[in-house]
Amino acid sequence: MNTQRLALLSQRMSVITLLLIVGMLALNAAVWLFPVLSSSTDGLGFGFALSDRLILGRADQVALFPLWQTLGAIVLSSIPLLALGCGLNHLRKLFQRYARGEYFSSAAASHLGKVGKAVAIWVLLDFLCEPLLSMWVTMNEPVGQRLISLSVTAPSFVALFLAACIAVIARILWQASEVDSENRTFV
Template structure:
């Protein structure tokens, strides 16, 4: 791939990543405001904690008080904000690549922060799931209230990928050091 194509592709990926960040946060809120989106055959059937609450646990959003809906939006957004932070570092990495900064320490730092954010996303999802389930079923009759804990194989895969990203970030940091040494030597 010629360099100009790589630069343009990196610029496009930075824009796409920014749209993904905004889209996932807006879509999460929309799932709680417009319940039809979260129906079992709707767009949000498998989306984040909100999709789990709405489809798998059959939470009736229409029955929630306004403050429960607002709380659900906030609590379900916490893991997405951690993910958005990682995606923002990925966007900044693409921007560095668009400036042809392939072996910079800054690029390695951004990649490392992507890995840490994925770990934070998994951990915050694990913590927020029970909070969200209690909040969403708070006014349900006795026997129908939920306290849900979830850790799936997808979480293990995400943690493995985060570890791989962290190792690659360290390799990139070392490559950046070697590149700097070579430039100063020559």
């Protein structure tokens, strides 16, 4: 692939990444405002991570939430997604650097490292926000039907492994940028 095509592909990936950030936050809000979109038994399957786990099986109840409770659920479920969105934004900036031909820059390595860190923080915040969100969703239920849930899922372990891999690759890229910088000073 020639440099011009790679630059164009990187620009496109930057735009797609931005659309992904906006789309996941909008989809998260949409499944709380319109729970029929979620992947419950009669839903359309558009649930997203933490929201999907807590709407599953109670879409009819969620549809009856007062506005303040729905907005609170949107905020609580968006906290982990904002961390992921921050990481995706660094990925977008990395693609923008690649589009400018900055393959071995320390800034590119820094952006990649921040992607890995953000993915790890996303997993941690997802784990921490689930009990809060489950209490929030069931707070109006009668005593004995209120719920505090906590989940450790296989995708969380995969995401943590990928975050670690990204962090190692970022460190390698940073080292490569240092070597490239040293080589340029000799020439």
